[in-house]
Amino acid sequence: GENVEQHPSTLSVQEGDSAVIKCTYSDSASNYFPWYKQELGKGPQLIIDIRSNVGEKKDQRIAVTLNKTAKHFSLHITETQPEDSAVYFCAASILGGGGADGLTFGKGTHLIIQP
Amino acid sequence: NAGVTQTPKFQVLKTGQSMTLQCAQDMNHEYMSWYRQDPGMGLRLIHYSVGAGITDQGEVPNGYNVSRSTTEDFPLRLLSAAPSQTSVYFCASSYFLSYGYTFGSGTRLTVV
Numbered sequence: 001g002e003n004v005e006q007h008p009s010t011l012s013v014q015e016g017d018s019a020v021i022k023c024t025y026s027d028s029a030s031n032y033f034p035w036y037k038q039e040l041g042k043g044p045q046l047i048i049d050i051r052s053n054v055g056e057k058k059d060q061r062i063a064v065t066l067n068k069t070a071k072h073f074s075l076h077i078t079e080t081q082p083e084d085s086a087v088y089f090c091a092a093s094i095l096g097g098g099g100a101d102g103l104t105f106g107k108g109t110h111l112i113i114q115p
Numbered sequence: 116n117a118g119v120t121q122t123p124k125f126q127v128l129k130t131g132q133s134m135t136l137q138c139a140q141d142m143n144h145e146y147m148s149w150y151r152q153d154p155g156m157g158l159r160l161i162h163y164s165v166g167a168g169i170t171d172q173g174e175v176p177n178g179y180n181v182s183r184s185t186t187e188d189f190p191l192r193l194l195s196a197a198p199s200q201t202s203v204y205f206c207a208s209s210y211f212l213s214y215g216y217t218f219g220s221g222t223r224l225t226v227v
Contacts, residue, residue, distance in 0.1 A: 006157075009155075032214065034215075034216075036216075036218075041220075042220055043119075043205050043207075043218030043220050044158070044205070044216075044218045045218065046215055049215075089157065089158065095212070095214060102146075102160060102173075102212055103160075103216065105157045106157060107155060107156060107157035
């Protein structure tokens, strides 16, 4: 099955700086890569996703890049703000592939924004 | 819309007790799933359902049971609680497999 590795487990950045979280996946058939943000005491929330037919996707201060050859994808947050402090999860799956076991998640990155 | 509603939010059980974690969604999603979240382990899939009457096992199904009699509800049953089942449990739903999950706010379960 799919295996998703996520690094780093903890990331501390100064407010206003950029943050980058990286994930690698093992199954070359995976074609959908979402990112979830989990604030303290809440469930994960989808913030951005990318399909394998594009290399980059942006939404305001967040962006995701995908390198299919190397089987890794990254989340980039620019101009970080205190409300960006949270745990971020990457995930991978095969959309329309017939497999029924859904998303495989990374173990999460605790992002800390220092004032 | 309420989205995905989980009850209870907190629960303490004694070893050997049974209980049901409730999950309901009002978005007419076909796909529903249960995850457990443990420190340093991320989110691990327990059971999932691709529609009413259809369920299957995920990565860590032992000790848990599910059923899906309606599109809206997907309860998770702990048959005989063990301390290893102390965790935070999340229910999720989506229109179809893997895509655009909506998570509930979670149930924090402690087994003593």
